[in-house]
Amino acid sequence: MLLPAGAAPDARLLLIGRALRAFTDGFVAILLPVYLLTLGLGKWEVGLISTATLLGSALATVAVGQWGHRFPQRRLLLAAAWLMAATGLLLAGLGGIGAFWPLLIVAFVGTMNPSSGDVSVFLPLEHARLAESAHGEARTFLFARYTFVGALCAATGSLATAIPQVLTDAGLAQLDALRLMFVAYGLTGVLIFVLYRALPDHRMHEQAASPEPLGPSRGIVIKLAALFSVDAFAGGLIVNTLLALWLFERFDLSLAAAGQFFFWAGLLSAGSQLAAPWVARHIGLINTMVFTHIPSSVCLVLAAFADSLPVALALLFLRSALSQMDVPTRSAFVMAVVTPAERAAAASFTAVPRSLAAAASPAIGGALFAAGWLALPLVACGLLKIAYDVALWRAFRKYEEPSS
Template identity: 25%
Template sequence: MAGEDSYPTPDTQSLEVAPRPSKLRSLVREVGLQALIEAPSDVRILCFQRVIRMVAYGQATLILTLYFTALGFSDELIGFFMSATLLGDVCISFFLTLFADSLGRRRVLILGCAMMFFSGVVFATSDNFWILLVAAIVGVISPSGAEVGPFRAVEESTLAHLVPTETRSDIYSWYALLGRVGAAVGTLSCGALVQYLQDSLGWSNVRSYRSIYIFYSSIALVKLYTSCKLSEKCELESFLIRQGQKVTEHDADEEAEDAMLLQSTEELEEALRDEVVLEEDGVSHSNKSGIRALIPTLSSRSRKTILILIPLIFLDAFGQGLVNNSWLTYYFNDKFGIKEASLGIMFFIGHACASIGALIAASTAKRLGIVQTMVLTHLPSSIILGMIPATNNLFIATVLFAFRSGTNMMDTAPRQVFISSIVLSEERTSVMGLMNVVRTLSTGIGPSITGAFAGQGNMWISFEIAMAVKVLYDVGILSFFLREKLDRS
């Protein structure tokens, strides 16, 4: 019938079915790699810098205690060196990160590269303990294998500035993972190179160790070059305006609109007299002059959170300092007689496990939440740490070490996301710098204590103390921040 002909039947052949994402694409998105691929070029430069810096740190850490032992320094003196280096780094890092947003993040990173180059040259040429100590404090030498200097705080704050909140966890996870990959490559290459120089070329221990610090300085130069390639997008808008790099018609229009809104109130008159104080989310912004203008003001909520975080971060870092990577290389070398090449392979495995753990942490955080991931990944690591001295079997000790390495840093990316999300954007660099200063300060206490225990043949005590304080940190984080509201942008 004609009526029936007026209703066309759907052509099922022409219907387009949305293609289902491939398993590979889903995996790329799940582990956060998609966010890194689509991130701005500055993000990839910062991640590259992280990789090569950790290569240098991994190499230097593997042979630091062995180098000092070859130079004839005692265990107690080695422990004092580690503590003094980290404590000295506190002052420099605190100053640079406190003023980084005002001085310019790129400038601070470039200055850090110059300091890193200086310290590497001194370590490659001097055997005087006090000169080496000054170079390690003024320059950038990592006695623990962890981050030192201003790099990490400035980079993490910049990453939070460059990427949106929804992909921040992914970027931080890859930032941590790539750092672990760099450290793994550093320890493996260092062990192999030192062993080759000693066995094949007949170099002395001291000479072979010094070659590592020459490479350390070379990496600093590469970092210096790439730091110069960072764009102005890394800087806060307020810094660019002060430098005359961010004055546009759009800015002028916004200022005109603001003036119109204030014109009918007494606030405009106060602003013209430079006496206005505006309250935003509990944070006071005032026209400060001189050096006070460089110091960021924290909101009341941020201050409360930081006052709780500081003692918890202190506990965790103190435990980390008791058994840092330099002392771990000493422990395995002293107890099991492992040589440099084998130590390099062992720590390579540990860093590889940590890299895998970082990927798992990125996926876990999306499902469990940031705080839950921080605790549930870090707590097993803390307990395993105390089990390492309990065995005299090298294989079991290595397995425990690898498992501990794989879980120890799984909380790193979630923790940085947590810290960056509970403070305002203009507070991030200074707050992250403060947290790194606290970590460095508390980490610097442990090595001297471990040095005293090692000198008495009781280094196992350091492992047990470290386990106890790290478990206390985990309990504290869970108790205070389980229901914390994140994302203040």
């Protein structure tokens, strides 16, 4: 994988690791409920297990932020890789008995991700290492590569959901075919462990600053975490599952057509993240985050009232091309406004509230759809995101532009 000029060579290992994890997350996010239902669990139990994965990841990320500074980051990354391996292999093994409580415990303790986005304990650790691998503008480009690789590989991984059907058609039992996919997830953890063993061990070098818990930057991080939570809560009102439901209900879109829409929308989102550093170079990190995000939210609100499918899809495609440009710039900004020693903690404390807020709002969006208010989740999402952007710009424009 090509690195931006000025990035340390070991950043390539982090990009490859992100690609591998995103690919497996891409199919696991779709296969996990299918697997659990095939085991004979009910929808309520599937929901509990999905919630346990999010809650466990959030608590693990908090732990990294609070106590991770006591351990070398490389050791924590290797431990996370082993945990990923154990998660996949245990879930595959427990499929033989189908017991709810063991599955719930593994989901809570493990690294399983019920969404295609990254909510795992890997995130703050990899962000901190990436921030050390580049400075200034090169850091923004590096985070753009990181998020682009994740988005692209997650979209590609979703295509792997066809593998169990191919295996079933070849004569393998459906449950066994699904279990093999979780074995593949676990083996990917082993591969990432081998990959991250090649990372430099920072204990062997003198560092400018050893990792520490939040200190001088605590106020900034808390304010950012609060604002990011508003953004995440708004996004949860219209996650892809609910957006698909809206397209089905509003325009009677077929399942095949919806799949094609989300594939191309995902590619647009991934591509836009590569463009974000070039935009940030000219207008700054905060301006890129805000002034690409607001138009995307306006497109979502307009799509809610579109009279025809082509108009709605055009607006949603335009939204996809703009809405994720804030992801790499947001990560780069957080890493730049805190001290180097606080970066792992800052990544954790800004990621956890986002995960929890995003997990809370899909139920509200679903309830609004069930009540017949099809446009309201889209409108509420758009307006909340615009309010977030304005608040972010007013609060942090004075920090523009960090240079290290």
